[in-house]
Amino acid sequence: MRDYRFTTVPGASAAVALTALLWLGLAGTVQATGIGDFVVGSSKAAGLENCVEPTEYMRRNHMEVIRHQRDTTVYGGIRSTKHSLSGCVECHVGYDDKHQPVAIDDDDQFCSACHDYAAVTLNCFDCHATVPQGEAWNQVHPTMGHSLVPGVETQAAAATASAGSAAAPESKTR
Amino acid sequence: MSREEEQRVDTQRRRFLGVATAGTVAGTAVGSGALTLGGLAAAVATDAASAPRTEPVSKIHRWGMFVDASKCADGCTACVDACDQENGLNLQSEPHGSNEAKWQNQRSVWIRKVKLQDRASGHVTNLPLMCQHCEHPPCVDVCPTGASFKRADGIVMVDRHTCIGCRYCMMACPYKARSFIHEQVDQKLTRAPRGKGCVESCNLCAHRLDEGDISTACAQACADENHHAIVFGDLKDPTSPVRQAMAKQASRQIREDLQLNTGVRYAGL
Numbered sequence: 545m546r547d548y549r550f551t552t553v554p555g556a557s558a559a560v561a562l563t564a565l566l567w568l569g570l571a572g573t574v575q576a577t578g579i580g581d582f583v584v585g586s587s588k589a590a591g592l593e594n595c596v597e598p599t600e601y602m603r604r605n606h607m608e609v610i611r612h613q614r615d616t617t618v619y620g621g622i623r624s625t626k627h628s629l630s631g632c633v634e635c636h637v638g639y640d641d642k643h644q645p646v647a648i649d650d651d652d653q654f655c656s657a658c659h660d661y662a663a664v665t666l667n668c669f670d671c672h673a674t675v676p677q678g679e680a681w682n683q684v685h686p687t688m689g690h691s692l693v694p695g696v697e698t699q700a701a702a703a704t705a706s707a708g709s710a711a712a713p714e715s716k717t718r
Numbered sequence: 719m720s721r722e723e724e725q726r727v728d729t730q731r732r733r734f735l736g737v738a739t740a741g742t743v744a745g746t747a748v749g750s751g752a753l754t755l756g757g758l759a760a761a762v763a764t765d766a767a768s769a770p771r772t773e774p775v776s777k778i779h780r781w782g783m784f785v786d787a788s789k790c791a792d793g794c795t796a797c798v799d800a801c802d803q804e805n806g807l808n809l810q811s812e813p814h815g816s817n818e819a820k821w822q823n824q825r826s827v828w829i830r831k832v833k834l835q836d837r838a839s840g841h842v843t844n845l846p847l848m849c850q851h852c853e854h855p856p857c858v859d860v861c862p863t864g865a866s867f868k869r870a871d872g873i874v875m876v877d878r879h880t881c882i883g884c885r886y887c888m889m890a891c892p893y894k895a896r897s898f899i900h901e902q903v904d905q906k907l908t909r910a911p912r913g914k915g916c917v918e919s920c921n922l923c924a925h926r927l928d929e930g931d932i933s934t935a936c937a938q939a940c941a942d943e944n945h946h947a948i949v950f951g952d953l954k955d956p957t958s959p960v961r962q963a964m965a966k967q968a969s970r971q972i973r974e975d976l977q978l979n980t981g982v983r984y985a986g987l
């Protein structure tokens with residue numbers, strides 16, 4: 545997706561093409577080291593094939609998905625679906641040497657690592673628990689819940705399709 | 719005046735619903751829907767299956783409690799302690815430099831043990847007082863953002879995502895049921911989010927209900943102590959424990975003069 549600006553300018557001058565190439569290279573590097581894989585090795589997520597929706601979809605839309613579930617939960621009392629924040633925490637929280645969970649918004653943990661990189665402040669954890677704490681209903685199999693966001697499946701499928709064709713080399717995505 | 723008007727409209731609406739769907743219960747009113755009792759019971763039976771809910775809450779139920787103050791023991795705090803555990807209230811910590819008395823006054827509390835003494839006779843009554851889950855909640859009326867709201871099943875709560883911490887609702891509540899979170903909270907439970915700048919109050923253990931577990935921590939703790947002063951259940955279901963208890967014993971609302979039609983009713987007052 546990111547690359548299309550450059551690849552669809554066939555009539556550009558040599559200089560521009562060179563710059564574009566340089567940029568492409570840079571973008572490639574950044575992608576590898578920066579966006580590559582924020583999934584914490586010790587988390588449950590590291591052992592799973594996919595997030596609750598395809599990775600490409602989640603990267604761009606996780607906030608919409610979470611917000612939708614938020615209202616469904618607060619007003620409708622539906623907590624068992626797969627898009628709950630507690631599900632995110634349960635699956636993505638990392639563990640230290642003593643097998644104790646590390647707050648998910650700590651530096652270099654799943655949420656903060658990416659949010660710091662993208663310079664987007666997140667305030668979910670002003671109120672929400674940063675480690676799974678106390679029994680909760682939807683933490684056992686977050687991926688097994690059903691989706692409540694209309695059109696999520698089709699959008700997610702489209703995202704996977706486009707990701708498959710455009711960013712094939714980006715294999716280890718999660 | 720507006721209250722009267724509202725009630726008049728409400729009554730008609732209820733009567734209509736009574737005909738259209740099922741027996742209507744306005745708090746204690748013994749269900750007028752004997753005709754549709756079977757239908758309601760069936761709906762309850764399917765709905766109460768112990769599984770996390772997948773359909774939004776609906777007005778088939780109205781959750782509430784019956785408290786028999788004559789059974790509430792002097793000195794017992796089982797319900798308060800259980801509530802603290804269940805909803806992470808015990809995880810609050812005193813802000814650095816605050817004095818103890820002020821902190822005790824400020825910390826969030828969902829249930830308060832209230833002790834009444836009759837001046838003339840000296841008779842002492844104990845009772846747990848929590849959010850009364852009013853049908854016409856003043857806290858909802860005054861909220862400028864819509865954060866304070868009543869769920870379809872009668873539970874009054876705060877959507878912390880939209881609460882701006884103005885505390886109007888705390889002033890409006892006749893039962894002193896609401897608390898404000900003054901400081902960032904380090905420890906919180908997954909089921910009970912809590913953060914600086916929001917108001918909160920008893921939510922009848924909504925997380926339990928949503929999971930299909932029809933109980934509250936306080937009622938359970940009270941029963942475990944063998945006091946059985948608190949009964950929880952569906953006010954709209956004549957077969958529910960709470961309605962059974964209410965059928966046997968006269969109960970009343972605290973400050974019934976306010977006509978809020980509370981979901982928590984008291985006997986032995």
Ligand code: SF4
Pocket residue numbers: 848849850851852855856857858874890891892893894895896919
């Ligand atoms: S008791 Fe207070 S907080 Fe609860 S619904 Fe009534 S006014 Fe609102």
Ligand code: SF4
Pocket residue numbers: 857860861862863864865866876880881882883884885886887888916917
């Ligand atoms: S404190 Fe929050 S819930 Fe209460 S009235 Fe203000 S905005 Fe509404």
